[in-house]
Amino acid sequence: MEIKWTPWRGEYIKSSDAVEAGCVLCHVHQANNDREKLVLYRGAHVFVMMNLYPYNPGHLMVVPYEHTADFAQLAPPAAGELMALGQRCTAVLQAELSPHGFNLGMNLGRVSGAGVDQHLHLHVVPRWNGDTNFMPLIGGVKLIPEAIDDTYAALRPHFDRST
Numbered sequence: 001m002e003i004k005w006t007p008w009r010g011e012y013i014k015s016s017d018a019v020e021a022g023c024v025l026c027h028v029h030q031a032n033n034d035r036e037k038l039v040l041y042r043g044a045h046v047f048v049m050m051n052l053y054p055y056n057p058g059h060l061m062v063v064p065y066e067h068t069a070d071f072a073q074l075a076p077p078a079a080g081e082l083m084a085l086g087q088r089c090t091a092v093l094q095a096e097l098s099p100h101g102f103n104l105g106m107n108l109g110r111v112s113g114a115g116v117d118q119h120l121h122l123h124v125v126p127r128w129n130g131d132t133n134f135m136p137l138i139g140g141v142k143l144i145p146e147a148i149d150d151t152y153a154a155l156r157p158h159f160d161r162s163t
Helices: 007-014 024-030 076-097 134-139 148-160
Strands: 039-042 046-050 060-064 101-105 122-127
Touching: 024 046, 024 060, 039 148, 046 076, 046 148, 060 076, 076 101, 076 122, 076 148
Parallel strands: none
Antiparallel strands: 039 046, 046 060, 060 122, 101 122
16 A cells, blocks of 8 residues: 555644544544644534544544433434534535535444444535545555645635534
């Protein structure tokens, strides 16, 4: 497998959130540095953040403030806001990035592929025709064609506006 240099990942791995005990999503929620933590929006029960390891440019996560892995037990106001913000995320991404489609989903539990399995979150991944090509399949490399800071700067104004 070919290895591509990604210095921003090294910074994250060495950061206090990565080595600090507890939940990384709770640490993001409790931090008051939204720009650094890539938080785009804070609602009453959930927040929207960019995925630090995106599958594609604009890969967002909608995260409840409540620390729970049990979707069935998520309080109805939080579940409702999670879904409403999932809809808003697709609208914002469509307006700004013009993807051809989306993947929305939750991986509940380690066995389902959850990297952070103790705190549920909804992934919103914009997709384009041809965004899966031979590089990740044969070469073992995924190329992201836009810097995460540029994507944040493009998306943030959409979340600053009222709905």
